[in-house]
Amino acid sequence: MAEKLRARDIMSGGVQCVGAHQSLFEAAKMMRDLDVGCLPICGDNNRLTGLVTDRDIVVKCCAEGIGPASVQAGSLNAKVQWIDAEADATEVLTTMEEHQIRRLPVIDVRSGHRLVGMITEANLAKNLSDEQVAEFASRVYATASMPGRSEG
Template sequence: MATTESMKARDVMHAGTQCVGENQTLLDASRMMRDLNVGCVPICGSDDRLKGMITDRDIVVRCCAEGREPASVMASEFAGELHWIDAEAPITETLEIMETHQIKRLPVIDVRNGHRLVGMISEANLARNIPDEQLAEFVERVYAA
């Protein structure tokens, strides 16, 4: 394993991330999450570029709890603020972005190869790749009130 100082986002990410299309429904997104056994999927446009992220919590709290029908709501409505990391960025920068914005999943973009989505970094990826002390600090900052 590389040292934390030399690790890049690419070294830690889960590759092969699948997107829900911006013109697909939240029902499509929820089925994709079920089939992939994940709690979040990226939203991609017809140009294959990352447009946002949708979580299972978004679907429940921002759609169902408001009385909206997931089969009639487009994923693009939930794109929201987007944070991402370049695949070649140091893992320390990844941690900084996730901690600052208190996010648990971060899309990885290959800026040098057409600005395409190449993976996702989650807490589980971090837990497998960074020292316990650094992980504890991350958890404390992300879950702070």
């Protein structure tokens, strides 16, 4: 069944962006109001330029003693992984597993490269089989390095 599902079938739509020039304080308020832990960052052209998480705000801003009102969201831009809305569920899982990510923006390439949604672990759990979700979890979490443990 999952082979027939496309990214657009799995995603949550209606994703809101924080503007690259908006502050991390504004991003934090948006996250609170939308009850999400991550927001896409969109540039002046309304194209996806990055993602900001609640953890980013705490670790890269607050923990450094920097006020979130003084930092633009766009300063956190980094290479962001995304998926075409027409990609199949297998490609969604592969992309998330390979990059060990838990949130994946969905772009409608055919309609002007617009951000149309976000795929999260909750979306996977709702739309894929238990076996697929278990495989995803084992690949994303089991291979993550553990603090304080040496590899080898």
